[in-house]
Amino acid sequence: MALPMVHLAAAYLWHPEDTALHECPEYYLGAIAPDAIHAREGVTREDKRVTHFGGTGCADCLQRISRLWLRDSSPFAIGYGLHIITDRVWAENYRQFKGLFDPQTGKIRSEVYYGDTDAVDFMLYDSLPYRPFLWDKLSCAVPRDFEGLLSAAEIGWWQQRVLHWFENRNNERSGEIKYLTYDVISRFIAESSALCDAKLASDGVENPTAERVK
Numbered sequence: 048m049a050l051p052m053v054h055l056a057a058a059y060l061w062h063p064e065d066t067a068l069h070e071c072p073e074y075y076l077g078a079i080a081p082d083a084i085h086a087r088e089g090v091t092r093e094d095k096r097v098t099h100f101g102g103t104g105c106a107d108c109l110q111r112i113s114r115l116w117l118r119d120s121s122p123f124a125i126g127y128g129l130h131i132i133t134d135r136v137w138a139e140n141y142r143q144f145k146g147l148f149d150p151q152t153g154k155i156r157s158e159v160y161y162g163d164t165d166a167v168d169f170m171l172y173d174s175l176p177y178r179p180f181l182w183d184k185l186s187c188a189v190p191r192d193f194e195g196l197l198s199a200a201e202i203g204w205w206q207q208r209v210l211h212w213f214e215n216r217n218n219e220r221s222g223e224i225k226y227l228t229y230d231v232i233s234r235f236i237a238e239s240s241a242l243c244d245a246k247l248a249s250d251g252v253e254n255p256t257a258e259r260v261k
Contacts, residue, residue, distance in 0.1 A: 048134040051209045052171040054078050055181045057133045057239040062256040072188035077126025083205035103138040109250035116255045136242040144226040163227035165220040172213040
């Protein structure tokens, strides 16, 4: 699915009129938190589907987000739900690039997909003008246990991993970007707010920021 810089950028651009939400560090931590499952030893695909409310193919994924927001309207929970919605619209968009998929099996070609997305994530880290703001907020966010899905320790591990991953240029993938280019991903980020809102509306899920800014 989408990598950390895309999730953080999408959170930054989603309903900026809710200033209290956008100034809250835990909102940005929530926006990367579902992927904290990678901190767990022996993690499986099923573990990731659980933290992502069934994944992009789950029919009632958005309704699960709706129920989450009804019982927890905290900035962290809003960011957590937005991560999952962003993954859904991301998956719908990258499927247009047929070269990302094995023509025989239909499965994604991981080496191509992550080659492109990893390289662009580093480019976003270097180029987004609001990246220092995101790092300032993310660095002071306080992890929490969440819904029996993830522990504060797991979320804190992922928080530190994201904060320091881009400092080591040895982590940066080199090579030709084939499909998910900087322009393609930048366009997705610019459109992400509208895409996420449309996805929520299509399933009748109320945007939690609507009540907050009244």
